[in-house]
Structures are given as structure tokens and as C-alpha cells.
Amino acid sequence: MLVTSPNASMETETFITVGAALLLLLSLRWIVYQRFPLLVLPRTSFSALFKSAIDIPPEVLSRQIIDTSKKGPVVRIGTNEVVITDNSLVRSLYASFSKWPEWYESPEDKLFYGQLSLFGMTHPKEHSARRRILSNVFSKSLRNSPHVKNVTREILLGRMIREAEIPSGSSVVRNVRPVHEAFDMDFLTAFAFTPTFSTNFLNDSDEFNQFCSWVRELRGGSPDAGKSAKCNLENWCLEMCRAYRAASLLPTHQTISHCTAEALYSAGLQEREVAAEILDHLITAKKNLAVVHTYSVYMLSIYTDVQERIREELRSLSLDTLSIDGLDSLPFFNAVVSEIMRTHTEVKALTPRQVPDAGYLIPQHITGQSTFLPAGTVVSSTREALHSNADIFPQPLCFWPERWMGSSESVNHKLAGKIQPQELRNHLWYFGSGTYGCVAREYALYEIKMLLAATYMEFSTIVVDCPKGIVYDERQVLFPPAEVPVRFQKVV
Numbered sequence: 105m106l107v108t109s110p111n112a113s114m115e116t117e118t119f120i121t122v123g124a125a126l127l128l129l130l131s132l133r134w135i136v137y138q139r140f141p142l143l144v145l146p147r148t149s150f151s152a153l154f155k156s157a158i159d160i161p162p163e164v165l166s167r168q169i170i171d172t173s174k175k176g177p178v179v180r181i182g183t184n185e186v187v188i189t190d191n192s193l194v195r196s197l198y199a200s201f202s203k204w205p206e207w208y209e210s211p212e213d214k215l216f217y218g219q220l221s222l223f224g225m226t227h228p229k230e231h232s233a234r235r236r237i238l239s240n241v242f243s244k245s246l247r248n249s250p251h252v253k254n255v256t257r258e259i260l261l262g263r264m265i266r267e268a269e270i271p272s273g274s275s276v277v278r279n280v281r282p283v284h285e286a287f288d289m290d291f292l293t294a295f296a297f298t299p300t301f302s303t304n305f306l307n308d309s310d311e312f313n314q315f316c317s318w319v320r321e322l323r324g325g326s327p328d329a330g331k332s333a334k335c336n337l338e339n340w341c342l343e344m345c346r347a348y349r350a351a352s353l354l355p356t357h358q359t360i361s362h363c364t365a366e367a368l369y370s371a372g373l374q375e376r377e378v379a380a381e382i383l384d385h386l387i388t389a390k391k392n393l394a395v396v397h398t399y400s401v402y403m404l405s406i407y408t409d410v411q412e413r414i415r416e417e418l419r420s421l422s423l424d425t426l427s428i429d430g431l432d433s434l435p436f437f438n439a440v441v442s443e444i445m446r447t448h449t450e451v452k453a454l455t456p457r458q459v460p461d462a463g464y465l466i467p468q469h470i471t472g473q474s475t476f477l478p479a480g481t482v483v484s485s486t487r488e489a490l491h492s493n494a495d496i497f498p499q500p501l502c503f504w505p506e507r508w509m510g511s512s513e514s515v516n517h518k519l520a521g522k523i524q525p526q527e528l529r530n531h532l533w534y535f536g537s538g539t540y541g542c543v544a545r546e547y548a549l550y551e552i553k554m555l556l557a558a559t560y561m562e563f564s565t566i567v568v569d570c571p572k573g574i575v576y577d578e579r580q581v582l583f584p585p586a587e588v589p590v591r592f593q594k595v596v
């Protein structure tokens with residue numbers, strides 16, 4: 105007799121029920137993941153599922169990103185925001201995504217003279233037309249231009265180095281940050297308008313302090329103070345533009361290549377458009393470039409072994425004929441510059457782009473599973489996240505220029521990476537990449553290298569308040585405090 109026991113039939117039923125439930129769950133899961141493909145990604149916090157990351161303080165977000173990126177190169181930071189920390193993926197995304205999210209655009213009342221400058225031009229056509237003009241101004245050939253040679257001779261060698269007038273054998277203490285800001289402005293206004301029409305902040309502290317207070321109020325003052333500061337800055341820059349313009353219309357004037365005002369006027373821009381573009385460069389440089397100079401001097405003032413080695417290498421060059429081509433032939437000097445750029449990550453801003461209408465499928469070999477980014481997803485990266493990838497830069501929190509030096513020095517060192525220095529350079533994302541990467545990178549590199557070289561050819565530096573007796577074993581990455589008093593001594 106074949107009788108199924110009631111038990112067995114119950115078992116079958118249970119089995120079927122559980123199976124059906126499981127199937128339902130699986131299909132639900134499948135539907136949810138189809139609908140919300142970002143759910144598969146590691147996330148910075150639980151609240152990232154429901155909120156935008158806009159309000160998270162950049163340094164907190166940055167830390168969260170670095171921690172989470174250990175789980176994968178695409179990290180979810182908000183409802184529809186992800187951060188990418190894989191170098192090749194970042195480069196290909198930034199090359200192909202050209203749209204910025206709307207909230208990233210400058211509000212009308214923030215614009216100088218009511219005009220957009222390159223940085224705020226999010227419309228691709230407008231952006232590429234302006235970018236073309238500026239790419240020529242800031243192109244690599246600036247390093248051999250007679251105009252830039254004049255700027256270097258007058259501002260860097262003349263005002264910054266020689267006028268420091270420190271007699272041999274004695275030394276002076278300087279708070280370097282404001283000196284670097286003043287230098288930065290003099291150098292950049294000389295580049296934009298020729299030395300004749302440049303600021304003279306290095307030698308005129310009243311004017312410089314006035315300028316600094318305007319910039320401070322523009323950023324963080326009360327609404328009224330902000331408005332009046334903006335107006336003062338606009339008038340100040342417009343005056344420089346007009347002075348240059350008047351001179352450039354004289355019959356004796358010759359075309360000057362790599363001079364910003366010259367290029368913008370020649371392209372047919374209106375006075376206010378020229379002024380808006382240049383004022384934007386000045387304010388950005390005051391913030392970004394000066395801190396790199398200060399960071400460099402701070403690091404070399406603490407790691408005096410690195411400083412000594414740089415100076416040794418620089419002995420083969422002379423200040424009067426200093427050129428960037430000469431500097432490019434010095435391996436250790438360039439290794440130090442690369443390491444400075446890798447470790448200097450003070451600017452933590454995300455640089456968001458929007459995924460276009462078709463969405464984007466991240467290839468499986470990058471994330472281990474294919475990941476679909478739906479249209480409108482906001483994608484960003486930070487150079488801090490890219491530069492602290494321990495697979496590429498072992499012990500990323502160690503300031504170790506030798507990692508850029510090639511096998512002879514680093515191959516047996518415990519901090520040596522798996523990647524050859526030549527390829528390592530592809531992992532530096534200091535200036536961003538793609539059509540919205542920093543247009544002035546050649547200019548910035550020129551200024552950073554030339555100032556660093558000239559400073560250490562003439563002076564030796566130590567940090568005044570350096571706690572005595574501390575030996576920084578692995579040369580940690582350190583960030584300068586707001587005030588950085590440094591003792592300069594003339595090298596004999």
C-alpha cells in the first residue's frame with residue numbers, strides 16, 4: 105500500500121512554502137537591485153541611503169571615503185552620489201561626462217561683474233570656447249616665453265629672493281604664509297598684465313593687507329561687508345585691466361604671448377569679461393597656490409635631510425640662468441615635487457559630474473561585479489582618496505620622495521611600491537583631468553618648481569617652533585598650522 109504519511113505531505117508543503125518565499129525574496133531582491141542598483145555598493149554611512157552628502161563637512165566626508173574605499177573603488181556617499189577612487193576609472197569618467205549637477209553652478213549674485221568665468225561655465229560650448237583661449241595662455245610653451253622670463257626675473261628673482269636681503273651668516277624669521285600669498289599675487293598679476301602693471305604686494309604691506317581683508321570678507325563676512333568687498337575687488341581688477349588695455353593700444357605695443365590680458369582682449373572679449381576671468385584666477389591662486397608653497401617650505405624645514413639633498417642637487421644650476429628645463433633634469437628635486445603634490449591635499453572639494461542619460465555600466469574587472477550607475481547619478485572623486493591608495497603608494501601617510509626615484513633607490517625599501525615611478529605619475533590627480541581639469545597646470549607647476557628651487561638655492565630654512573628632539577621616523581605627512589614662522593638663513 106502506498107500511503108503518504110500526513111507528516112511527509114506537511115513536509116512537502118512546508119518545503120514548497122519556504123521555497124516559494126525564498127523565490128519571492130530573491131525576485132524582490134532582484135527587483136530592488138534593478139530599481140536601486142547603487143545598493144550593491146559599499147557606503148560611507150547608513151544615512152547615505154537617504155541623504156545627499158552636500159552637508160557633511162569635507163574633512164569628515166573625506167575620512168569616511170578613505171575608510172570605505174578599502175571595500176571597493178566605487179563608494180556610495182549619498183542617495184544618488186558616488187565617489188570613485190580607481191585612477192583609470194576616474195580618468196575615463198572625467199573624460200566622457202561633461203555635465204555638472206545644477207547645485208554646483210555659481211549663483212548669479214556670486215559672479216564678478218555678473219559675468220561667468222571659465223570655472224563657472226558649465227555649458228560645454230561656452231566652456232570649450234573660453235578654455236581654448238586659456239589653454240594657449242597656460243600651454244607648456246609658457247616656460248620658454250620671453251614674457252614669462254621677464255616675470256620670473258622681476259618678481260621671483262628680483263622682489264622675492266634678492267630683496268629679502270638677508271646678509272650672509274645672519275638669519276631672519278618670517279611667517280611664510282602671507283609672504284607666499286603676496287608673492288603669488290605679484291607673480292600672477294605680472295603674468296596677467298606684464299610686470300609694469302602688476303601688484304607690488306611683496307613690497308607694500310598696506311595694499312596687501314587691504315586686498316586680504318577684501319578676500320576674507322568676500323568669503324566669510326556679513327552680507328553687507330561681502331557686497332562691499334566684492335565691489336572693491338571688482339574695481340581694483342578693472343583698474344589693472346584698463347591700465348593694461350591703454351598700453352596695449354599704443355602703436356609701439358607688440359603682441360605678448362602667454363599674457364592673460366593680451367589673449368583675452370585679442371579674442372574679442374569685453375572689458376568686464378576679461379576682468380571677471382582674471383579676478384577669478386587671482387582669487388583661486390591666492391587660496392590654492394600659496395598654500396602649496398607654504399606646505400613645501402614647512403615640510404622641507406622639518407625634514408632637513410630632504411632639504412639638504414635638494415640643495416646638493418641644485419648646486420649644478422645658477423640662479424641667474426634658472427630655467428624650468430634645467431630643473432626638470434634633477435631627479436630628486438622632481439621626486440620631492442611629486443611627493444609634495446601627492447601629500448598636499450588641503451583642497452578636499454569634490455568635483456562632481458553627472459552620469460548622462462544612458463547611464464553607465466562600470467566594467468566588472470574594476471569592481472568585481474558589474475555595477476550600473478543610473479542616469480543622473482552624481483559621480484565625484486577627491487585627490488586625497490586617489491593619493492592615499494595604499495596599493496599604489498605603500499604607507500600613504502609617509503612623506504617619502506624616494507618612492508618616485510626608480511628602482512635603484514627604492515626597490516629594496518619597505519615602502520617601495522609595485523609600480524614603476526614612470527607609471528606612478530599617472531596616479532597623481534593633483535590637477536584633476538578631462539576637459540574640466542585645471543587649465544593652468546603648467547603655470548602652477550612652473551611657479552611651484554621655480555619658487556622652491558630659488559628658495560633653496562639661496563636659503564636654508566628651519567621651523568622655529570619645531571619641537572626639539574622629536575625624530576619623525578618615517579617622515580610623516582604633516583600639515584602646517586595657520587602661522588608658520590620659519591627661520592631663513594642665507595646659504596654661503
Ligand SMILES: *[C@@H]1O[C@H](CO)[C@@H](O)[C@H](O)[C@H]1NC(C)=O
Nearest residue numbers: 249250251252254298360361
Ligand atoms: C621684457 O623686459 C624687457 C626689459 O624690461 C622689455 O624690453 C621687453 O619688451 C620685455 N619682453 C616682453 C615679452 O614682455
Ligand SMILES: *[C@@H]1O[C@H](CO)[C@@H](O)[C@H](O)[C@H]1NC(C)=O
Nearest residue numbers: 262263267304306307308309
Ligand atoms: C619697496 O619699498 C621701499 C619703501 O617703501 C622703497 O624705497 C623701494 O624702492 C621699494 N622697492 C620696490 C622694488 O618697489
